[in-house]
Amino acid sequence: MGLYVRELLRTFRNPFVLLITIVQPFMWLAFFGSSFANAPPSVIAVFAQGHSYIAFLLPGTLSTSMLSVGMFGSMSTIQDKRFGFMKRILITPTSKGVIFLSKALGGATRGLVQFPIMIVAATVFGVSFHLSPLDWAAWVCGLFFLAIGFSSLFLAITASSTDWQTPGVVSNFITMPLMFASTALFNGQYFPAWMTAISSVNPITFSALLGRAFVLQTSVPWINLGFLGLFAAVMLVVGWMVSARWLKVD
Amino acid sequence: MTDSAIEVRGVTKRYGSVAKGVLALDNVNLSIPSGTVFGLLGPNGAGKTTLIKVLTGISDITSGDATVAGFDVRTQSLKVRARIGWVAAEVILDDDFTARENLWLQAKLQALKDWEPRADLLLRYFSLYDRANDKVGKFSTGMRKKLEIALALLHQPLVIFMDEPTIGLDVSTRRMLWDIVGGVHREFGVTVLLTTHYIEEADALCDRIAIIDQGRVIAQGTPSELKGRVKADIVLLETTEPLDSQRIAAIAGVQEVRAQGNEWTIRVSSAEAVLPLLLGSLRTESVRRISIDKPSLETVFLDLTGRRLGSDEPMRDIRKFYAQMRQARK
Numbered sequence: 001m002g003l004y005v006r007e008l009l010r011t012f013r014n015p016f017v018l019l020i021t022i023v024q025p026f027m028w029l030a031f032f033g034s035s036f037a038n039a040p041p042s043v044i045a046v047f048a049q050g051h052s053y054i055a056f057l058l059p060g061t062l063s064t065s066m067l068s069v070g071m072f073g074s075m076s077t078i079q080d081k082r083f084g085f086m087k088r089i090l091i092t093p094t095s096k097g098v099i100f101l102s103k104a105l106g107g108a109t110r111g112l113v114q115f116p117i118m119i120v121a122a123t124v125f126g127v128s129f130h131l132s133p134l135d136w137a138a139w140v141c142g143l144f145f146l147a148i149g150f151s152s153l154f155l156a157i158t159a160s161s162t163d164w165q166t167p168g169v170v171s172n173f174i175t176m177p178l179m180f181a182s183t184a185l186f187n188g189q190y191f192p193a194w195m196t197a198i199s200s201v202n203p204i205t206f207s208a209l210l211g212r213a214f215v216l217q218t219s220v221p222w223i224n225l226g227f228l229g230l231f232a233a234v235m236l237v238v239g240w241m242v243s244a245r246w247l248k249v250d
Numbered sequence: 251m252t253d254s255a256i257e258v259r260g261v262t263k264r265y266g267s268v269a270k271g272v273l274a275l276d277n278v279n280l281s282i283p284s285g286t287v288f289g290l291l292g293p294n295g296a297g298k299t300t301l302i303k304v305l306t307g308i309s310d311i312t313s314g315d316a317t318v319a320g321f322d323v324r325t326q327s328l329k330v331r332a333r334i335g336w337v338a339a340e341v342i343l344d345d346d347f348t349a350r351e352n353l354w355l356q357a358k359l360q361a362l363k364d365w366e367p368r369a370d371l372l373l374r375y376f377s378l379y380d381r382a383n384d385k386v387g388k389f390s391t392g393m394r395k396k397l398e399i400a401l402a403l404l405h406q407p408l409v410i411f412m413d414e415p416t417i418g419l420d421v422s423t424r425r426m427l428w429d430i431v432g433g434v435h436r437e438f439g440v441t442v443l444l445t446t447h448y449i450e451e452a453d454a455l456c457d458r459i460a461i462i463d464q465g466r467v468i469a470q471g472t473p474s475e476l477k478g479r480v481k482a483d484i485v486l487l488e489t490t491e492p493l494d495s496q497r498i499a500a501i502a503g504v505q506e507v508r509a510q511g512n513e514w515t516i517r518v519s520s521a522e523a524v525l526p527l528l529l530g531s532l533r534t535e536s537v538r539r540i541s542i543d544k545p546s547l548e549t550v551f552l553d554l555t556g557r558r559l560g561s562d563e564p565m566r567d568i569r570k571f572y573a574q575m576r577q578a579r580k
Binding site: 001002003005006009010013014083084085087088089090091092093094095249 | 306307308328331332334336338340342344346347351354355356357358359360361
């Protein structure tokens with residue numbers, strides 16, 4: 001609990017980090033979302049399943065931003081190793097598994113801060129929301145599972161590393177294929193078969209489709225929430241086991 | 251708790267493979283009595299920090315056994331970590347947190363419930379109470395160091411490890427920390443294991459000292475016992491030309507002569523008595539440097555290793571380097 005609170009306090013006491021956290025998703029919607037502003041309504045209707053590309057894009061952008069959550073979580077771990085703080089933690093009865101869990105939960109919570117900001121930003125760009133409290137809760141829950149899954153994945157990959165560059169390299173390697181081989185940004189019906197295959201098992205797709213169903217008021221694929229929960233659970237177990245074995249400062 | 255706060259039996263630590271790796275600790279044996287300040291004295295890279303790492307559970311032991319506060323560091327690591335404190339060479343605090351928040355976090359890490367009265371006591375003891383709610387990023391080095399020691403004492407440990415606690419500090423802050431280490435030991439009744447490469451620090455603070463070099467403990471005892479080992483003065487002589495070591499050894503009062511190039515380490519019964527005879531046997535213009543060391547921990551280390559503490563590089567190699575540079579310029 002102490003380490004989890006530390007993660008949050010460190011983030012939100014840094015005005016620059018807070019500013020970037022708020023501005024980055026807003027800019028995504030503003031620049032990328034506006035790229036189809038003058039497209040004919042017929043194109044938008046087919047491509048974005050409605051009248052607004054921003055409404056289509058919002059759940060996808062929220063989903064892909066959970067990828068960066070993982071990178072920040074593992075960068076925070078490496079920072080703690082480099083500045084000796086990890087040693088201070090390890091010379092207490094705190095287990096490596098608990099350290100991992102604090103980092104993963106801290107990263108996921110930090111990622112979810114973007115949610116209300118994005119909703120406000122989308123409203124500013126003309127998107128209207130007609131969700132029940134259960135819908136809101138399910139959407140946030142799906143994003144939380146996704147964030148936990150990616151945080152755990154990044155922490156597992158970088159558990160034994162002390163190199164600043166590792167999270168960035170891993171992020172570049174993972175982010176692009178996962179972002180584009182999903183339906184986060186584009187409608188998947190025009191994908192080639194091999195990209196469709198990747199997209200169909202990509203957690204970002206499951207999260208984007210879930211959120212999109214809430215925003216566009218289409219049939220909700222509740223099974224996606226189960227898949228995202230499974231993804232989070234598996235990654236948590238893997239991350240816990242890898243950290244218990246490989247998290248080290250020496 | 252047993253009479254020994256720390257027992258180290260045949261501990262070896264190797265980084266990497268047997269063929270290409272580094273042997274950081276080589277069959278180390280130590281017994282550190284409870285309630286003492288024990289010093290590990292040695293040059294950089296001697297293995298002092300590695301020994302602290304294996305005793306605190308940060309590093310695995312390659313072979314051998316060790317217990318801290320009565321618990322095996324390999325099989326009862328959590329019990330060991332609940333009973334030890336640690337003060338790092340570099341100050342490690344959360345600069346964005348206040349002093350009290352740093353203590354709160356330490357209490358959480360140690361799973362302490364009723365920590366605040368103890369934290370207040372420590373803040374008062376270290377004269378930090380009035381600054382308890384200031385961010386530690388604004389603290390002076392001395393205040394940060396004091397807060398770090400307070401963190402190490404919060405959970406009432408039985409043993410505190412201090413890894414080069416005064417390295418990089420100015421003289422007055424170092425003196426202040428010496429007072430604090432002595433005070434902590436007396437007031438809180440903890441065993442302190444301290445590493446240092448400052449001779450005067452080990453001499454001033456420690457009840458017992460182990461001298462460690464190249465991963466091995468080469469001597470241990472009280473400071474006076476160690477100094478008593480060298481019942482001689484050491485004359486260090488540097489000349490511009492080779493000398494006849496047998497001729498020097500024949501001078502009355504000379505006990506031992508060791509040479510490294512044109513550098514001579516000569517053990518004598520009394521420097522005052524031998525020096526006139528020694529200089530009389532040399533061409534005075536060939537003497538580049540001469541110095542005398544009276545019995546001290548420095549002479550103990552010199553006597554044991556043939557090197558001064560802190561002189562990792564033999565002087566002759568530096569001169570060789572400059573000679574090569576001059577040659578290259580020609």
